[in-house]
Amino acid sequence: MATANPASNSGSSPIEWKTIVEAHERIRPRIHHTPVLTSESLDHLANAHLFFKCENLQKTGSFKIRGATNAIFSLTDEEARRGVVTHSSGNHAAAVACAAAWRGTTAAIVMPKNAPRVKCRAVESYGGKITFCEPVVTARTETAARIQAETGAVMIHPYDDDRIIAGQATAAKELAEDVPELDAVLTPVSGGGLLSGTCLGAKGTWPTVRVYGGEPERADDAYRSWKTGTLQSLESSDTIADGLRASLAPRTFAILQKHLDGILLVSEEEIVSAMKLIWERMKIVIEPSSAVALAPLLRPGGLRELALPDRGSQVTSPRIGVILSGGNVELNW
Amino acid sequence: MATANPASNSGSSPIEWKTIVEAHERIRPRIHHTPVLTSESLDHLANAHLFFKCENLQKTGSFKIRGATNAIFSLTDEEARRGVVTHSSGNHAAAVACAAAWRGTTAAIVMPKNAPRVKCRAVESYGGKITFCEPVVTARTETAARIQAETGAVMIHPYDDDRIIAGQATAAKELAEDVPELDAVLTPVSGGGLLSGTCLGAKGTWPTVRVYGGEPERADDAYRSWKTGTLQSLESSDTIADGLRASLAPRTFAILQKHLDGILLVSEEEIVSAMKLIWERMKIVIEPSSAVALAPLLRPGGLRELALPDRGSQVTSPRIGVILSGGNVELNW
Numbered sequence: 001m002a003t004a005n006p007a008s009n010s011g012s013s014p015i016e017w018k019t020i021v022e023a024h025e026r027i028r029p030r031i032h033h034t035p036v037l038t039s040e041s042l043d044h045l046a047n048a049h050l051f052f053k054c055e056n057l058q059k060t061g062s063f064k065i066r067g068a069t070n071a072i073f074s075l076t077d078e079e080a081r082r083g084v085v086t087h088s089s090g091n092h093a094a095a096v097a098c099a100a101a102w103r104g105t106t107a108a109i110v111m112p113k114n115a116p117r118v119k120c121r122a123v124e125s126y127g128g129k130i131t132f133c134e135p136v137v138t139a140r141t142e143t144a145a146r147i148q149a150e151t152g153a154v155m156i157h158p159y160d161d162d163r164i165i166a167g168q169a170t171a172a173k174e175l176a177e178d179v180p181e182l183d184a185v186l187t188p189v190s191g192g193g194l195l196s197g198t199c200l201g202a203k204g205t206w207p208t209v210r211v212y213g214g215e216p217e218r219a220d221d222a223y224r225s226w227k228t229g230t231l232q233s234l235e236s237s238d239t240i241a242d243g244l245r246a247s248l249a250p251r252t253f254a255i256l257q258k259h260l261d262g263i264l265l266v267s268e269e270e271i272v273s274a275m276k277l278i279w280e281r282m283k284i285v286i287e288p289s290s291a292v293a294l295a296p297l298l299r300p301g302g303l304r305e306l307a308l309p310d311r312g313s314q315v316t317s318p319r320i321g322v323i324l325s326g327g328n329v330e331l332n333w
Numbered sequence: 334m335a336t337a338n339p340a341s342n343s344g345s346s347p348i349e350w351k352t353i354v355e356a357h358e359r360i361r362p363r364i365h366h367t368p369v370l371t372s373e374s375l376d377h378l379a380n381a382h383l384f385f386k387c388e389n390l391q392k393t394g395s396f397k398i399r400g401a402t403n404a405i406f407s408l409t410d411e412e413a414r415r416g417v418v419t420h421s422s423g424n425h426a427a428a429v430a431c432a433a434a435w436r437g438t439t440a441a442i443v444m445p446k447n448a449p450r451v452k453c454r455a456v457e458s459y460g461g462k463i464t465f466c467e468p469v470v471t472a473r474t475e476t477a478a479r480i481q482a483e484t485g486a487v488m489i490h491p492y493d494d495d496r497i498i499a500g501q502a503t504a505a506k507e508l509a510e511d512v513p514e515l516d517a518v519l520t521p522v523s524g525g526g527l528l529s530g531t532c533l534g535a536k537g538t539w540p541t542v543r544v545y546g547g548e549p550e551r552a553d554d555a556y557r558s559w560k561t562g563t564l565q566s567l568e569s570s571d572t573i574a575d576g577l578r579a580s581l582a583p584r585t586f587a588i589l590q591k592h593l594d595g596i597l598l599v600s601e602e603e604i605v606s607a608m609k610l611i612w613e614r615m616k617i618v619i620e621p622s623s624a625v626a627l628a629p630l631l632r633p634g635g636l637r638e639l640a641l642p643d644r645g646s647q648v649t650s651p652r653i654g655v656i657l658s659g660g661n662v663e664l665n666w
Contacts, residue, residue, distance in 0.1 A: 035368055037390070041458075057615075057617075061616060125374075272666075276664055279618055279664055282390075283390055283617060284390075284616060284618060285612055285618060331609055331612055
């Protein structure tokens with residue numbers, strides 16, 4: 001199955017297939033091999049066989065622990081002694097704090113002062129040290145850079161980092177190993193760590209699989225970048241999918257340009273509706289960002305947007321993997 | 334492991350171990366072998382190793398499909414042709430409708446006219462035919478008896494039926510097979526089908542295991558029956574655990590008297606708190622009734638209420654199975 005391996009064949013991507021396999025071996029003892037769940041009623045609605053990779057059931061409640069663990073356990077002992085630093089208002093913050101605790105080092109986390117309390121509590125529960133900053137991107141990066149300069153801590157960027165991308169790639173690798181003959185895999189896209197990793201991890205395991213990103217209309221920078229071939233920025237976003245408010249980095253965009261099959265935009269209503277269906281029918285808690293990967297499949301003609309290859313006389317439904325990226329929500333009761 | 338088999342050794346219970354094994358074989362091709370999930374943070378709170386048997390992820394969203402499938406697939410062809418009838422406002426209704434559809438027969442379901450819309454929709458989605466009645470117990474049983482007399486349909490009682498109890502026993506049998514050396518298993522108790530089945534299924538697989546029921550203070554008939562040794566009735570109940578408003582039958586009470594190790598009452602606040610913890614920490618949707626099995630373990634001294642045998646110099650935490658009975662809730666958003 002390694003004949004069309006995008007990771008090993010890619011000239012522009014420095015992430016070889018071997019790197020992803022090594023990342024998987026490195027993190028496997030510490031993370032969950034998350035289950036793949038199915039739902040007859042959602043299959044019926046989507047007119048497809050859906051295979052949900054449940055990263056909401058992953059340690060720290062999201063796939064982010066894969067990349068963070070790979071990055072932090074790739075450090076030399078000397079680097080690890082200096083501690084790590086990152087900036088994030090969400091799941092990457094908790095993942096870095098948790099992985100740093102596993103490695104026995106310190107994690108400095110820069111968070112916007114309006115970050116949800118539940119996210120702050122998660123970081124603190126893993127022993128991460130929070131520094132609050134103004135809720136704008138420049139304040140985050142400047143504060144993190146200042147801490148890095150003062151302490152010598154190693155920066156663990158949320159997605160503009162090959163170790164992170166290789167770690168996130170292991171979710172799709174596991175999915176494609178557990179569920180053979182997938183026609184397509186969908187993930188949400190924000191900074192592109194999960195989506196670019198999924199391109200490498202899924203196609204590296206199963207070369208003919210198509211990979212698509214789901215993105216909120218209200219945070220459509222990846223779609224615009226993909227369409228125009230030029231990296232676009234995101235000024236601001238108020239999408240309910242609070243994990244998808246970052247924009248692509250050059251590193252993730254380059255991988256997507258080479259390997260991605262498309263990006264599908266979804267409305268806020270479609271996100272909420274898909275999220276509710278998963279809670280009700282599958283009895284699992286996902287955050288809105290996760291629903292963005294399923295939402296395109298539930299609308300009329302959604303399946304045709306994937307433009308899957310004609311399967312000729314084959315009349316079976318397509319087999320589609322959906323990566324449910326996380327389950328961290330604040331319950332207001 | 335069959336030396337102290339409560340099912341086969343029981344004089345008063347007509348349910349032999351062989352009956353449970355046969356039930357499992359009968360239903361296995363149609364139901365999910367549900368996963369057992371764990372949570373480090375809940376282990377920490379309970380000071381025990383908890384193993385959650387996720388019947389909320391079961392077909393129709395609850396364990397009830399086990400008993401219903403066993404009962405309906407135990408019918409002769411002649412019986413099955415006559416159709417089945419039951420009365421239930423909840424998960425048993427959907428389970429009977431679903432299992433009847435699998436068997437290719439009809440299901441008449443008597444439901445109180447104030448039954449939640451979501452429960453009615455579930456019954457209808459499986460092709461069950463609903464007859465509404467006044468929301469009192471006598472109206473339910475009388476209406477079901479009338480339909481039975483008119484149509485010749487076979488009554489599938491929610492719990493006062495050996496085929497149902499043997500079916501429900503398979504959840505604990507699976508759990509005890511998947512997780513060896515359990516010290517105790519907890520389930521919610523209402524009519525006692527799940528709890529009596531759990532006594533037989535768990536102790537039949539692992540003879541030294543203790544079995545306990547969790548029950549809302551506001552629907553404490555099983556506790557009072559257990560304490561007094563005389564079957565007590567439940568006048569009415571407004572507990573949030575809407576699946577636990579029935580009372581024991583002579584058949585289930587007899588099994589509990591012989592094999593149960595205790596019943597633990599929980600307050601409404603403890604139910605809501607346990608439910609929220611499971612949603613937040615484990616990222617799964619459970620209904621309030623399910624939380625009743627965990628709630629006793631989360632209060633100070635909760636573990637001591639189980640009065641587990643002294644393990645001497647052994648200092649490891651006890652290993653406790655918790656059966657999460659269902660996940661059918663109405664989401665108000």
